[in-house]
Amino acid sequence: MDSVPGTRSGVDPDDAEVGRRFAAGEEQSLVWAYERWAGQVHGMAVRAFGPGPDAEDVTQQVFVAAWTGRARFRPDDSPLPAWLVGICRHKIADAWARRDKQRREAEAAVSEAKATPAGGTEPAVDTVVADRMLVLDELDRLGQPQRGIIELAFFEDLTHAQISERTGIPLGTVKSHIRRTLERLRTRLEVDGAALPA
Known part of the structure; x- marks a missing residue:
């Protein structure tokens, strides 16, 4: 019986193959993607927010969003890690926008209190x-x-x-x-x- 790629007895697929399987909805590809590129995604989040729960949350959000939105991923147009990086940039921007909104609300409260x-x-x-x-x-x-x-x-x-x-x-x-x-x-x-x- 032939060994299954990705098992301990077999050979993991290359990045392009992981991308193709990811787009096809093969669950094992999500595991491979996380193993290979979670560090890169987390590093981006840490640079944006510092180490801690915010960076961890963004990392998790990226892979959840990538998996749930995999129908939009085109492996022939872009490699999977580049697509993940793009999603990470959006998640970081969203998180900063939420922080900015909270700050504006607080500043408005200060102005109202002074008035x-x-x-x-x-x-x-x-x-x-x-x-x-x-x-x-x-x-x-x-x-x-x-x-x-x-x-x-x-x-x-x-x-x-x-x-x-x-x-x-x-x-x-x-x-x-x-x-x-x-x-x-x-x-x-x-x-x-x-x-x-x-």
Whole structure:
């Protein structure tokens, strides 16, 4: 019985053959593609975002998008690694666009807070705006569950009680995580020489 290409006893196909099998929807070709080019794709993502979850997410998104969109891949027109690189560039651009949107929303919140007449509740508003800016700059450094809690608090504007209800984490723990996380974020910015809004 002849050995099957790609098995331990056989010989892996060359890159062009992997591309042809990928376009044909052969699942083993996705495994080969990942083994051969995930490092290159991940390297691009790391250069864009630094090492960490963002780069890992983009790498995964590239291969998922490539596989689900394989009907658009033409192996005779472009080699598979070049197609993957193109998808990676789009995913990186999408991720930066999301970050930029979050920053614009935060800047709009700052402008709105500054335009609001001073009143008894303004210190709380200023604190929320300052914390939101800190979170935007430092969110990627947080682990779970702190990151998830902070995202719910600052990007979805949930109260502590709502976060507790949604996540199943006790209310006191939610409050502690937010307090400690914001303290760490402030400390990091102070070490970097950044000043918080007065």
